[in-house]
Amino acid sequence: MIEIVATGPLNTVQDLGRPGYRNIGVTASGAMDPLALRIGNVLLGNAPGAAGIEVQTFPFQVRFSEGGAFAITGADCRATLDGVPLPPWWTAGAAPGQMLELFPPLKDARAYLCLAGGVAVAPVMGSRSTSLRGGFGGLQGRVLATGDHVATDRAADGFLPKGGFGVVPPAVALKDAFPVAEGGALLIRALPAGEHDLFGADAQRFWSQLWKISARSDRTGYRLSGDPIHPTEVMEMRSHGVVPGVIQVPPAGEPIVQMSDANTAGGYPKIAGVIEADLWRLGQARIGSLLRFVPATHAEARAAEQALAAYIADVHKTARLVRQALAGMA
Template identity: 65%
Template sequence: MIEVIDSGPLNTIQDLGRTGFRDIGVTVSGAMDPLALKVANLLVGNDGGSAAVELQTFPFRVRFDKKTAVAITGGGSATLDGIEMPPWWMQMADAGQVLEVTPAVGYARAYVAFGGGVDVAPVMGSRSTSLRGAFGGMEGRSLKKGDLLPLGEAVIPGLAADGFGVVPPMLEMASLFPVEDDGTLLIRALPAGEHDLFGADAERFWSQSWKISSQSDRTGYRLSGDPIRLVAPVEMRSHGIVAGVVQVPPAGEPIIQMSDANTAGGYPKIAGIIDADLWRLGQARSGSRLRFVRSSHAEARALDQAIANYLADICGTSQMVARALKTITSR
């Protein structure tokens, strides 16, 4: 059991989300940065999709009631009883110790995974919190002081270790995830169904940089820039949408659907962001700038494979450490 002793709003329990219910209006939810969530889980010996804590406001502090493996990834700086933990690191915490997580520069969210995963009751096959629907996670709400987080059975329970970590994906795969010199994110996407209905404005969608508006959240990122508009008004029925779809409302400033994406909408779609770049958007703060880059199905598949290889290496390292520690403690 983990006791929350300090937490701000919008900090929630998330896994990889609930799928298969969009037809009845249930959003997927899940981690805004699924790659950071997977890495944190693998570091503590969990399945990559186990439930963990997604942090958006800081500080966040918890107290452990027994020896527990804990890992911090994404945009968090952490201390354990006041002693600094390296970033993207797994550490064994002893009973009574306090973990404090504060924000890291350049990131919007941090992820905290515990050995065994956060074992709240699943709703529709997922432990993710849907704040809009007020279900899942911890009673469908943000975490607060006094919450007790139950944990599942850990794969590597009670082991003493100095800890180990991984190279963050933005460093390990820097050549695959480019950023312009001024910090502008280059986000790859494919033209979507109504792309050509924007005429010459469609090219401006790709050529200009966009700023993530302060009116952005887990449902969608609103982008500020020179508006783009349809050549002529068009009547559209509502249609299914998913995370990564870029819609353009009448005002002409695009909206990127994110983890809590609406299940349907009628705004025209100009582009769809490839899955491999969605985690980068999940770490983009309000005020950040991005530019869309035309991609291809082949490039999307290659990037998916690169990420899969990165995670496989981490999984192999974690299993090797677990085996070594079990051998040591059995002597």
């Protein structure tokens, strides 16, 4: 169990989400950077769907009421344990009473704190993710507050080397599989969507210009600022299902990218959809960041998925070998 000593708004319990209920208007929620959460759980030997804490406002400070292992992934938040610096993408053990502190990251937006066994909150519709809009899931359907006590489920037996161990961050390990930032802009791959061609010449401007993530953005969607784009004629559309990654264009002409708390339906025309393998990178983009969308093919999207799967498999192998070696020495 841990005690929340210091926190800010918007820090919540999240897992990989609750798919399967969009037909009744329930958003999936889940981690904005699902890859970081997955890796944190792999490092600890947790179940793949174990819940962790998504931290997007800092500083964030917790005290370990009981000893246990933890992992820090996602944004490099310059974490310290009782004042001793910890590397990013790292797992270590804490003794009862020790204090873990996460500081504002120099880049990227969100860090993930995973605990051995996973955060123990009651699942709602098969998920422990917090839905702030619905007011359910996570810890009483709300953000974490100072003084909260967060329990964990029973952890699997495991071994940690003294000082812990970590992995190469995906931004480094997968640098050849993802577009490199260009002119300070994050390059995000997307596929043309249903109404793409109805934007005429403005469709090309969608791909060629830089978009800025507006301060009006949140877990539901990123609102983008730039030169507005419009379809060639006024369109009246019935509401239709949407999912994370769908890029809609409201009448004002500035796109909205649906994110983890994506609406379940909407009637704005869709110009493109971010490939699933790039959603974790988009989830780490900060307010004010510049984006440019890069047209992708289905083959390129599949290749990116395979690169991610290979990285996750390699982390599984590394964690397993570390534990086997330590078990042999015990």
